[in-house]
Amino acid sequence: MRTLAANEIQKEYVFALAGNPNSGKTTLFNELTGSHYQVGNWAGVTVERKEGICKYAYHNHITHFDTHEHETEHKHDEPHNHIRIVDLPGIYSLSPNSAEEVITRDYILKEKPDLILNIVDATNLERNLYLSTQLAEMGTPMVIALNMMDALEENGFSIDVEKLEKEMGIRIIFIFVFKGRGVEDLVTECLKIASKKELPVCPITYGKDIENAISQIEQEEELNRLCSVKLIEHDARLKSDIKSPNTHLILEKISKEIPDIETYIAQRRYTFIKSVSKKSVSIIGENKQAARTRKLDSVFVHPILAIPLFILIMFLIFQITFGPIGTYLSDLVDNLFNVKFASLVESGLTAVGVGAFAKGLVVDGIIAGVGGVITFFPQIMLLFLFLSFLEDSGYMARTAFIMDKFFMKLGLSGKSFVPMIMGFGCSVPAIMSVRTLENERDRKLTLLLIPFMSCGAKMPVYAIFTAALFPNNAGIVTFSLYLIGVLLGIISCLIFSKMVLKGDIPPFVLELPPYRMPTLKSTFHHMWDKAKDFAIRAGTVLLAASVIIWLLQNLSPTMHMVSDSQDSIIGIIGQFIAPIFNPCGFGNWQAAVSLISGFAAKEAVVSTMTILYDAVNTSGLTSVLQNTFTPLSAYSFLVFVLLYVPCVAAVSSLKTELNSRKLTIFSICYQIGIAWIMSMLVFQIGSLFV
């Protein structure tokens, strides 16, 4: 046992937030921390780790809302505690079946938080309490936050909280987290229990033989009750750490007596939970929530209507995001940043007498480069707004249900579908949304697939080329490109799942949560959560990339400013690598350079060509393209643009989400390789017929 430090009451408390997926855990975390939190990854895995400081301060046993006005006052107060909240992944059990469950268990075991704050969805009490019964055996102070009590009446039952608390042996506070109510009381109670180090009572017993075994293992192995139980359940991770030979004997004896021990233990837990719920839950009417969910599902998951409806919803989202509304907002930002702000800076720099080099770097390099990406910001916000809504409302889980059969054949699950669809808009949010998949293998495979979905920024390239060389068949040509992307994505996925990411196909067990109307506040919070990453990246990685590309475009190898970009570093590189594209039919240096600058942003392919071919405007470029490219070499070029490595923003998010340098490099090489092979095949085979 740890000894208590005398001043422990005043130290910083750490509360670990644990609970089932869809239980309101994220909303509670946001409510507790306000916007003061950091996002990272748990070591070694791509599971998001969020940590924040609780904004509720503790003072004289009453919790205050910690606003900035209070902050100075508090500095003179002694009992003002800081609480660090660590958001653990949403899980159903501590088994551990998945990276998420391992993280949760290891965190509580190794980092010993002062308290486990377990959020429980009152409308789904029995399954949620299953996790609680396991958390309670960890030997850590614990409080249950019973959420969605306000939805109970709609669900047709009521809970006697006092009775439930008594039966469970765990302190229970009910909250209405979607309305932000009850959270202050919750924090006050948590602090009380954490400072008293009050442990939950474990009322579950597993029968005399197992109880004996548990207490023996607890002593032999110095494990807590949960781990001892898990060891009896043949937990492979714990088995490898067994210290005492006696433990092996105990385990052997148990498994002889009860062959299917896993089911036995789970049943003991569920039997206990059933008896608890029998005593504390009473039915008071009809379950309107379930009825409503069923009614909505009869439309959204209808055998015939489901897929057309899904396509319609996606179409509307794309239409708003990338159509008139999104474009209007984009243009607004474009005008503000790239025109107004740029000219302001330019005239400012001219006024203070800055030289052409520095001015070019700031205005044409940094502002134009970062601006090109910031322009997409409104569209990304819109896209995330809709997707957050779909996710929070419960519809997203249905799309996985609808599309699963198709993805099963690719070695994926239906949960990969939405990120892939988003890839047609912009790879960056698509890659970021892969976080919502719960399985690591699914995540990696989906991430490798997203670059095959032709992103919105490639549209301008297709548009200018089809207008110049396929004026009568623009639609068919563009559509064929999207199709090639999807088909190659499917083929690659089959290859990846068999060769690169071998391993068992993870079990598909999907909870379809009840439909809920998300509050405006939580949807916006959710949206901002995701969009923030994009904003940070625009300010860091993209800023650096823009500077580098501008320098390469304007400096000669001897570090002098050049007037003709043919003599610039990038121009020389272009001329050097251009022959590589001879077999593909576009071995000129301008095309090569434009592909390089396409790495900064895909639409830069067009703007670079405009500069390099000395075309004044779009119609000028059209006629140059007609003279430089044949329809065949143009198509081959477009196939290359479609498939080659995504832009630097996408690659940097890819690296963050894959959390593996090796796989990121693999993805880059694979995309470039397949792009070259495909466009070479198009040109060579095409040449036989033309």
Place this chain on the structure above:
Amino acid sequence: MLTLNDLKKNETGIITGIALEGLMKRRLIDMGVTTGAAVTMLRTAPLGDPIEFYILDYNLSLRKKEAGKIYIRKVGEDVGSK
């Protein structure tokens, strides 16, 4: 022996055994799919797989492959509400 795949829409069965191993079994147990639990079939996905069930007050979807290894005995018609 009947399995979850033999349940028609709105029919309820009581689980009598699970012929799955390892991770999948563990996962199902943790989600409340254990011997003795009542399961109501809600619907099949538009493409024919997976299937949505009602268990322990929530909706769970399983693929046919796994549902075919969960044995049940039928208990009359039930709309599944509490």
